[in-house]
Amino acid sequence: xxxxxxxxxxxxxxxxxxxxxxxxxxxxxxxxxxxxxxxxxxxxxxxxxxxxxxxxxxxxxxxxxxxxxxxxxxxxxxxxxxxxxxxxxxxxxxxxxxxxxxxxxxxxxxxxxxxxxxxxxxxxxxxxxxxxxxxxxxxxxxxxxxxxxxxxxxxxxxxxxxxxxxxxxxxxxxxxxxxxxxxxxxxxxxxxxxxxxxxxxxxxxxxxxxxxxxxxxxxxxxxxxxxxxxxxxxxxxxxxxxxxxxxxxxxxxxxxxxxxxxxxxxxxxxxxxxxxxxxxxxxxxxxxxxxxxxxxxxxxxxxxxxxxxxxxxxxxxxxxxxxxxxxxxxxxxxxxxxxxxxxxxxxxxxxxxxxxxxxxxxxxxxxxxxxxxxxxxxxxxxxxxxxxxxxxxxxxxxxxx
Numbered sequence: 001x002x003x004x005x006x007x008x009x010x011x012x013x014x015x016x017x018x019x020x021x022x023x024x025x026x027x028x029x030x031x032x033x034x035x036x037x038x039x040x041x042x043x044x045x046x047x048x049x050x051x052x053x054x055x056x057x058x059x060x061x062x063x064x065x066x067x068x069x070x071x072x073x074x075x076x077x078x079x080x081x082x083x084x085x086x087x088x089x090x091x092x093x094x095x096x097x098x099x100x101x102x103x104x105x106x107x108x109x110x111x112x113x114x115x116x117x118x119x120x121x122x123x124x125x126x127x128x129x130x131x132x133x134x135x136x137x138x139x140x141x142x143x144x145x146x147x148x149x150x151x152x153x154x155x156x157x158x159x160x161x162x163x164x165x166x167x168x169x170x171x172x173x174x175x176x177x178x179x180x181x182x183x184x185x186x187x188x189x190x191x192x193x194x195x196x197x198x199x200x201x202x203x204x205x206x207x208x209x210x211x212x213x214x215x216x217x218x219x220x221x222x223x224x225x226x227x228x229x230x231x232x233x234x235x236x237x238x239x240x241x242x243x244x245x246x247x248x249x250x251x252x253x254x255x256x257x258x259x260x261x262x263x264x265x266x267x268x269x270x271x272x273x274x275x276x277x278x279x280x281x282x283x284x285x286x287x288x289x290x291x292x293x294x295x296x297x298x299x300x301x302x303x304x305x306x307x308x309x310x311x312x313x314x315x316x317x318x319x320x321x322x323x324x325x326x327x328x329x330x331x332x333x334x335x336x337x338x339x340x341x342x343x344x345x346x347x348x349x350x351x352x353x354x355x356x357x358x359x360x361x362x363x364x365x366x367x368x369x370x371x372x373x374x375x376x377x378x379x380x381x382x383x384x385x386x387x388x389x390x391x392x393x394x395x396x397x398x399x400x401x
Contacts, residue, residue, distance in 0.1 A: 004031015004358035014097040016044040022175030028068035029350040036071035043367040055343035071365025089114045098126040121195040122185040130201035142168040149206030174205040240294040250312040263309040338363035369395040
């Protein structure tokens with residue numbers, strides 16, 4: 001692995017599924033040396049979350065959040081496996097885990113255990129409901145947090161059922177928060193010489209990504225409601241029909257409204273709607289009026305017209321249409337990555353663009369036992385490697401993962 005601002009930082013990844021692995025992938029993309037530990041046999045649950053599946057039989061879901069990592073299968077139920085992981089933690093800068101609350105401590109892999117041998121260790125825990133409170137022991141998945149964190153209550157049509165986001169947004173945001181916390185703790189270590197615990201919960205993350213809604217209730221007592229594609233504070237802001245599809249308008253201020261009215265030549269229809277406060281007080285009327293304007297033109301023609309007048313807008317596209325869009329192509333967002341088994345494929349690359357980027361890309365790790373060669377590379381003592389070899393805990397063939 002070469003390049004990147006986190007080059008030289010070793011991360012021991014004990015996490016699985018999405019929030020933790022997404023966090024460690026962000027760190028790996030930035031140059032960290034991430035060593036992923038998985039259960040022998042089944043490995044990370046995410047390997048089986050398909051279809052679709054990629055080369056080698058792993059789900060494409062697993063492949064897209066585990067790039068740039070090396071890995072090994074280790075049995076944490078065996079004394080030798082636990083000793084191996086503790087030794088890796090002793091030589092690592094960061095540990096990321098999302099065991100059920102209390103399990104890491106039962107295994108002797110808790111923060112206090114590992115930091116005693118490595119005071120500079122940054123130890124990141126990701127849980128569903130946090131480490132204290134009546135629900136701390138319950139398992140947490142993204143869909144549960146969208147439900148219990150209020151996000152489902154504001155997602156969906158006004159008169160429809162509560163709806164989850166089309167992606168696991170809580171897991172992804174928690175992974176990003178975790179990566180930020182880890183980088184902050186690493187920076188703090190440069191001054192104090194000490195590591196610290198970074199504690200994340202999916203429940204707190206889902207509340208944190210709803211700042212306007214939570215503040216509106218806590219400060220002003222406003223209870224958020226489902227509004228479909230509408231915005232709770234601004235209008236017109238959402239999806240509107242065209243003669244052959246749909247377009248999104250994001251009219252965020254009075255100047256943009258004035259340009260919209262001029263571009264569509266509807267000054268008479270828009271009389272008395274000049275300010276955001278008035279438009280919000282007459283939201284339903286405004287939305288119906290704008291829909292009548294947009295439905296007169298095709299999506300392409302309307303998009304081009306509004307772009308000329310600098311009005312935030314865009315067509316509603318499918319995922320394939322978005323990935324093949326000329327703007328996405330110009331940015332190089334979709335790039336070829338190795339996927340293992342001597343195969344490669346296109347994936348969305350990291351959106352973080354740095355002038356000092358890593359210069360290579362690693363395939364997601366294969367599910368194999370460690371080799372003596374790899375453990376020597378990681379700096380483990382020879383006597384431990386010998387004991388593992390005697391117990392049958394090592395792979396005989398060279399490790400190329």
